[in-house]
Amino acid sequence: MACKLCRDNAANGTYIVAMNRIKPFLAALILLVAALAPGASSAQQRAVPPDAQTLRYSFAPLVKEAAPAVVNIFTRKVVQQRMSPLFNDPFFRRFFGDSFGAPRERVQNSLGSGVIVRPDGLILTNHHVIDGADEIRVVLSDRREFPAKLVYDEERTDLAVLKVEANGEALPHLELGDSDRVEVGDLVLAIGNPFGVGQTVTSGIVSAVARTQVGITDYSFFIQTDAAINPGNSGGALITLDGRLVGVNTAIYSRNNAGSVGIGFAVPSNMVRTVILAAETGSAARPWIGAGGQSVTADLASALGLPRPVGVLIGEVYPGGPADRAGLRQGDVVTHVNGIELQDAQALRYRIATQPMGGTAELTVLRKGRETKLTFDLQPPPETPPRDETVLEGTHPFAGARVANLNPAYAEELGLDGFATGVIVSGVARGSPAERLSLRAGDIVLQVNGRKIGLVRELQQALSGRAQQWQLSIRRGDRVLETTVQG
Structure with a gap:
């Protein structure tokens, strides 16, 4: 995995506008269907378009309205690049010095796409486009550049919200459509910046809705399209013929990291709407069924x-x-x-x-x-029991570990089963006994010296005394790890 036709909505006029745009297309489509129908005559198969208007059928009016709201995103981050491990050898250091072979900084650039969803400069893109970036720049379709600020980032939906300041100017933007009304066979356009060549528009149909066996994000639920999507399209717009955003292009299915094979996936606009709300309210909580x-x-x-x-x-x-x-x-x-x-x-x-x-x-x-x-x-998951996040101290194997009580709210945040209980490790200090124990964030403590652990205070009690050895039971993913550590 690498990185609707319009509906009757006379209340806001979109049906009439969209129908005027696609009447020529419908005429041509009727001719084609008639030509391919069983028993069609040879003359019918060779029929030419009935008028010049049909011949000039185009998506251009729709693209002119929608494309200015799709932007290019360029990111920059500094990464540490270590030289050959041979330079860790004392023999080499004797001749080349301690500084030779030390980590060197390297600037890593990447690109992607984004969609302006508010006239004040609020932009949607993918989390993986801006992940770890030290600098984010947004380039509009008219080539103006703006520095962007990261407002909200959510890995579990692979969506992020950026903000640019355009000195009070109202920027072109796309209205969100209702992705639940999208049907298989609806015509769509994908707009983005594939391979950094510049803004590109491709067309296709909705191949499937409600794809859940993709495994890209925590909320695996995607619109599938055959509109050509390639690296660089990530974060771009998937729009219907009424000019509304129904998805954010996120990934493609590709063999050997090749280009598009006609299987692309977009995060539905109804999920996009919840992420925008989270950015505006500062709360990532979502309804929980229990x-x-x-x-x-x-x-x-x-x-x-x-x-x-x-x-x-x-x-x-x-x-x-x-x-x-x-x-x-x-x-x-x-x-x-x-x-x-x-x-x-x-x-x-x-x-x-x-x-x-x-x-x-x-x-x-x-x-x-x-x-x-x-x-x-529709209520958020409860914070029961309280998280009670604590950094463990003392002379025991867990010293230096930051732990917390699991509850439905915390489990949902971490993408775990909402019924998960126990004490979870949320972080480990460098150089601490917990790090030497190879403890990792996400580990769940089950037992200490045969004592079952359900809450942080129970773990603290189990670790409060001295012991000649510590028998530990820890769940890591689907495995339960058993180990003994000398006191």
Whole structure:
């Protein structure tokens, strides 16, 4: 993995405008379909466009309106480049000196794309475009350059928000569309800066929606398109024929890091909207259902007597959480959120996370073969128990480690299961006993000398005395590591 046709929306006039743009295209399309229809005559197959207007069909009017809101992003960062490890040898240092072979600074440049989403200069791009950058510059389509400030960065969605100051000038921008209304087969345009050649527009169709088996971000839910997307397009715009932003181009499927093979992925605009809100409010919290389960497979559907494999089989319900209060039970199958069908468990998480906080959402649930509707509150995950983040000190193997209590809110931030509990390592001081133990951020402490650890204070108590040896049990990812350290 490397880095709609318009709808009837007469209320804001977009339907009429877009239809005027694509009438010539529809005329040409009707001719083509007629020409390829079974039994079409030879004369029909060779029919020419009926008028000059059809011949001049173009996306140009749409591009002229949308392209100025898509920018090029150039980043610069200084990285440490170490010379050959041979220079660590005392023999070499004797002849070349201690300074020879020391790390040297190297400037690393990269490029990408971005989309202006507010006239005051608020810009959306990908996290991986600006990750670690010391300097960010934005170049508009008219070649003006601005220094950009990083306002908000979220690795789990691979989105970042930048801000440029244009001395009070209202910059061209794109309005967000509703990505839930995008359908397979809708025409789309991708605008970006592939390979640094300059602003480029490509066209295609929506190949798929709700792609969840991509594995790019924590919220794996993407619009797939066959519009040509290449390195440098990251952070660029995916727009529909009404000129609205429905996705931020993020990744392509490519063999051997080659160019586009017609499989590109974009973060849906409804997720983009939540990231903009997080940047404006300073809060990354998103609604939490307080339930977990597994995707309904063909085997599960057969066992449950379902006509086809769809939805999520609930295996856990957090006590006192939103789902519990709404009446969701273990063994229920959730098939829809607000009337939108769920293909798998990842889709359930995405649908909840993109709902507005403080409102309600409706679940369609199958329970013992009967369909029922449940309404639950859209609330953030709880901070229970409190995190109690602590740096451990003393004469024990964990000295120098920063630890905290896991709770649903913290687990969601880290991209972990919202039901995860225990004490998690959030950082390790350099040169500390914890670093020598090879402790890592993300490790979860399970036991110390046979004593189960559930809270930070329990870990502190277990480490408070002296011991001739420490028997430790630590979970790292899907593995449980057991080790003994001499006291």
